[in-house]
Amino acid sequence: SSDPESSPVGRAGKANRVLRFTSSSGEEWLNDPEAGIEEILVSPFADRAGGLQGSLVVVWGRPHQHVPAEEEAAQVMVQQASLSLENASLYQMLAKTRDIWQAAFQSIPTPVVIVDTKSRIVQANPAFLALGDFDFATLMGSSFDDVLAGAAYPNGSLVYPGGVVPVTFDAARLTIPKLNGEFDVTRGPYVGANETGSGMVWVLRKLESDVPAR
Numbered sequence: 001s002s003d004p005e006s007s008p009v010g011r012a013g014k015a016n017r018v019l020r021f022t023s024s025s026g027e028e029w030l031n032d033p034e035a036g037i038e039e040i041l042v043s044p045f046a047d048r049a050g051g052l053q054g055s056l057v058v059v060w061g062r063p064h065q066h067v068p069a070e071e072e073a074a075q076v077m078v079q080q081a082s083l084s085l086e087n088a089s090l091y092q093m094l095a096k097t098r099d100i101w102q103a104a105f106q107s108i109p110t111p112v113v114i115v116d117t118k119s120r121i122v123q124a125n126p127a128f129l130a131l132g133d134f135d136f137a138t139l140m141g142s143s144f145d146d147v148l149a150g151a152a153y154p155n156g157s158l159v160y161p162g163g164v165v166p167v168t169f170d171a172a173r174l175t176i177p178k179l180n181g182e183f184d185v186t187r188g189p190y191v192g193a194n195e196t197g198s199g200m201v202w203v204l205r206k207l208e209s210d211v212p213a214r
Helices: 008-015 068-107
Strands: 019-021 037-046 053-061 112-116 121-124 171-176 181-191 198-206
Touching: 008 019, 008 037, 008 053, 037 068, 053 068
Parallel strands: none
Antiparallel strands: 019 037, 037 053, 112 121, 112 198, 171 181, 181 198
């Protein structure tokens, strides 16, 4: 049919149910001997995630003897097709969410770095990269402990005394030699850093010198 609405797919979609089309149901075009079609089954479906719509079309040629298993097979095929559409929609939604998150993360003006449970860097925004002579590709996967080497509190005590794991803190003022300055540092748990499932997010606000430049 030249009219999509009156086509088998259009009519089944409008009815939102399975429709069968045969010559005895008034479909004269199925009487065409050159077509060799005995019956057409159209089953519309839609995915629940993104609202995409589709139709499963089953065509039986002449001559054909129907068996109950055909109906069951058609139902399984419809379910599988619907799941495939849902998976595609979910993937698109996740990809879009990831892109939005990345854009927001990259635009944060404050230096931010995310590390996994082994203190490996998995994300760093441009503001953090600007603090030192960092190459993004090399920085990813490297140890954040190396960046904090020599970091000290205002009283001069090292964050890494003797090179051991730093003491636990949520916020502190640190002088970090490798980042060329003094920072108000805040850190907290981060879920989904990488395959390990969790990590830490560090936010570093660089302190401006109180002494005016001369």
